[in-house]
Amino acid sequence: MAPNSALHSNFNVDYVISYRFADTNNVEARNGFTALMQSLARVGLATEVRNGDNCSLLVFIKVGSDKRFAHEVYRSRVKDWLHGVRAAEPAKETQDTITGQDLTEAERFRIIHHLITSPTEEGGAGVTPKEGRWKNVESIFPLHDHTFNKEWIKKWSTMTFLKVEDLDEIRNRFGEKVAYYFAFTQNYFAFLVFPAAFGFASWVILGSFSPIYALVNGLWCVILVEYWKRQELDLSVRWGVKGVAGIQKKRRDFRHEKEIRDPVTGETLQIFPATKRLSRQLLQVPFAFLAVLALGTLIATCFGIEIFLSEVYNGPGKSLLIFLPTGLLTVLVPTFTTMLTTVATRLNEYENWETAENYESALTQKIFVLNFIASYLPIILTAFVYVPFGSIVVPYLDIFNLTARPFAQNEKQLETPKSGGFVIDPSRLKKQVIYFTVTAQIVNFGLETILPLVKRRGFSKYLEMKSESAAKKGGAGAGVTIDDVPEEAEFLKRVRKEAELDFYDVATDLREMVVQFGYLSLFSVVWPLTPVSFIINNWVELRSDAVKICLEMQRPTPHRADSIGPWLDSLEFLAWLGSITSAALAYLFSNNGLGPDGTPATIKGWALLLTIFFSEHLYLLVRWGVRIAISKIDSPGMEKERGERFMVRKRYLQDTLGQDVLDVPSGLMEEKITRASLEEDARQSSLRTTGPMEHFWSRQKTWEESAKVGANLIEKMAPKEGKKQQ
Numbered sequence: 001m002a003p004n005s006a007l008h009s010n011f012n013v014d015y016v017i018s019y020r021f022a023d024t025n026n027v028e029a030r031n032g033f034t035a036l037m038q039s040l041a042r043v044g045l046a047t048e049v050r051n052g053d054n055c056s057l058l059v060f061i062k063v064g065s066d067k068r069f070a071h072e073v074y075r076s077r078v079k080d081w082l083h084g085v086r087a088a089e090p091a092k093e094t095q096d097t098i099t100g101q102d103l104t105e106a107e108r109f110r111i112i113h114h115l116i117t118s119p120t121e122e123g124g125a126g127v128t129p130k131e132g133r134w135k136n137v138e139s140i141f142p143l144h145d146h147t148f149n150k151e152w153i154k155k156w157s158t159m160t161f162l163k164v165e166d167l168d169e170i171r172n173r174f175g176e177k178v179a180y181y182f183a184f185t186q187n188y189f190a191f192l193v194f195p196a197a198f199g200f201a202s203w204v205i206l207g208s209f210s211p212i213y214a215l216v217n218g219l220w221c222v223i224l225v226e227y228w229k230r231q232e233l234d235l236s237v238r239w240g241v242k243g244v245a246g247i248q249k250k251r252r253d254f255r256h257e258k259e260i261r262d263p264v265t266g267e268t269l270q271i272f273p274a275t276k277r278l279s280r281q282l283l284q285v286p287f288a289f290l291a292v293l294a295l296g297t298l299i300a301t302c303f304g305i306e307i308f309l310s311e312v313y314n315g316p317g318k319s320l321l322i323f324l325p326t327g328l329l330t331v332l333v334p335t336f337t338t339m340l341t342t343v344a345t346r347l348n349e350y351e352n353w354e355t356a357e358n359y360e361s362a363l364t365q366k367i368f369v370l371n372f373i374a375s376y377l378p379i380i381l382t383a384f385v386y387v388p389f390g391s392i393v394v395p396y397l398d399i400f401n402l403t404a405r406p407f408a409q410n411e412k413q414l415e416t417p418k419s420g421g422f423v424i425d426p427s428r429l430k431k432q433v434i435y436f437t438v439t440a441q442i443v444n445f446g447l448e449t450i451l452p453l454v455k456r457r458g459f460s461k462y463l464e465m466k467s468e469s470a471a472k473k474g475g476a477g478a479g480v481t482i483d484d485v486p487e488e489a490e491f492l493k494r495v496r497k498e499a500e501l502d503f504y505d506v507a508t509d510l511r512e513m514v515v516q517f518g519y520l521s522l523f524s525v526v527w528p529l530t531p532v533s534f535i536i537n538n539w540v541e542l543r544s545d546a547v548k549i550c551l552e553m554q555r556p557t558p559h560r561a562d563s564i565g566p567w568l569d570s571l572e573f574l575a576w577l578g579s580i581t582s583a584a585l586a587y588l589f590s591n592n593g594l595g596p597d598g599t600p601a602t603i604k605g606w607a608l609l610l611t612i613f614f615s616e617h618l619y620l621l622v623r624w625g626v627r628i629a630i631s632k633i634d635s636p637g638m639e640k641e642r643g644e645r646f647m648v649r650k651r652y653l654q655d656t657l658g659q660d661v662l663d664v665p666s667g668l669m670e671e672k673i674t675r676a677s678l679e680e681d682a683r684q685s686s687l688r689t690t691g692p693m694e695h696f697w698s699r700q701k702t703w704e705e706s707a708k709v710g711a712n713l714i715e716k717m718a719p720k721e722g723k724k725q726q
Helices: 026-042 066-082 094-101 103-118 144-154 163-172 176-191 194-205 211-238 274-281 282-311 326-351 356-403 428-472 479-483 485-500 507-525 530-552 567-588 606-631 634-658 675-687 693-698 703-715 721-725
Strands: 015-020 046-049 056-062 139-140 258-260 268-271
Touching: 015 026, 015 103, 015 485, 026 046, 026 056, 046 103, 056 066, 056 103, 056 485, 056 634, 066 103, 094 356, 103 163, 103 675, 139 485, 163 176, 163 693, 176 507, 176 530, 194 211, 194 530, 211 507, 211 567, 258 428, 274 693, 282 326, 282 356, 326 356, 356 507, 356 567, 428 485, 428 507, 428 530, 428 606, 479 693, 507 530, 530 693, 567 606
Parallel strands: none
Antiparallel strands: 015 056, 015 139, 046 056, 258 268
């Protein structure tokens, strides 16, 4: 199999392994490296070794045995067919299967990665980075195709909306998992056009907290989620991965308790009792409670300090002290989140998931709980605690006067107002929503895209200056490049830079989009311009993520998927919760957007509960109707799936019956009547007894005779012209 042009630009290198031995003694490092080379050679992979940076080696890998690689491609496609991912039965010859369907770059990289990392009992080399005997293997990554990357970034910079062909190109290069992220973000961006226009009109005409806007926004959220479900299905059919989640790779850390024989396939299955896993999953309840208690207490404390400093304290240094809560949140929330993520990971491992997909899905759900608390709790506290209960709560905030006491000149500056004497800031909630939907998005873009680029270039410049300084002092300034062959020098320089880049995790970008959708669903009724901010942000986000993948991250290993996974459940949950929060906010701020003024006595509890009740049930009714409506709409994906099923059955008939039974045999279309055939019919009739039935069917031998008889009958039975005129 001839490699494509992208591989030619990288010296035909498929993968690179970074082997770092800085913390390992020489004997152990050599033995480990020898074992690595043997393992790769055993699965038909050719290798070349060059020196890397900072006590590391770069192992360049390409397919060494085309026959072995062709067999792996064949095995992969047959497995897909057995599990129903591919509708068409593979050809009986290995080479015919490969040549019958184009091998995309993503499929090539995925299969080679499988050869490198899959267990030896499954035919792979069993290399797992940073684990066990492979602890010195730092990373395994394919090389960037810089020609494609430049064209990709240039093309996208001039486009507003992406076409499905653009998504196909991403899928062919980076795999379905990355392609699904870009497909969802593009779909979300296109859907934002309507709420952005309607939100701007609402901001001008209706103002904030409009029930009409809340209703329309809720309907839009339902349509977006339900339409994306159909899009997921269409793309899975288009990309040939529908049902690929059923082909799951076992985790190395999975520990089974018994083995049974599959009654269908006859395979031996390793089983961990579902009831036992369920009992372990119940630990998620105290974990969620711990997360709410830890992050909730931290955020609520900083919230109280911020209220005290900004609206109670009236002494020197106030302009600086009001930034104290923000600083505390900036430092402590990531720290607490990291600690809780560690707990979630260990809990996930304790649940002993069988496959990597199930493990990632369960971990994603736990991480979403942390993201939900950290992202939305500050606004929830303002909307549902500060606004309705401000005059009751604020007098008790004197416990936070310790934060300002060193700066206060007298006790009066620290004195909290008595109950009923505090007036809330009605614009506080809107300012907070604007911060999270505009300012925080800009800050996040800088931290995610610009800062890593600046850090990387600065670090590269530092190493260059350090190398030049060492050279001036008579040292080996060229470092690892001193032994490079001139014709390889530029290539190796680029590879060493890529080896130092971070791993790209598409789940991080998906989480950002889901959290952003939550702000739109839950709180955009506060500030109707929220979707306007998001549509601008997402246009930039699509392009910046492409730049990030091309320049700031190692090229992602292609992985298959047939959806965005558990994030779809998160979207549905946020859409449902948005129907409740939007209705509650529209009711609480129905007095010209001023809210209850910190006095809960003005809130009618029954009216608030009734508003929430009707809003939620309206959401459920609309979702049911939208699902039915979308299910009635045909789509290219569904048409393709029906066509594939029909062709499978048609091929089955051809293989079993030897002809296309759907066509009428040509020999039966018309049979000519000759003198010989008439004489033969007469002879046959004389040899058998005839009755009325035989006489009935023997009066007209051909269709011409039937036509002639019919014409004569018409002539005889038709009314005369003279009678017709009378």
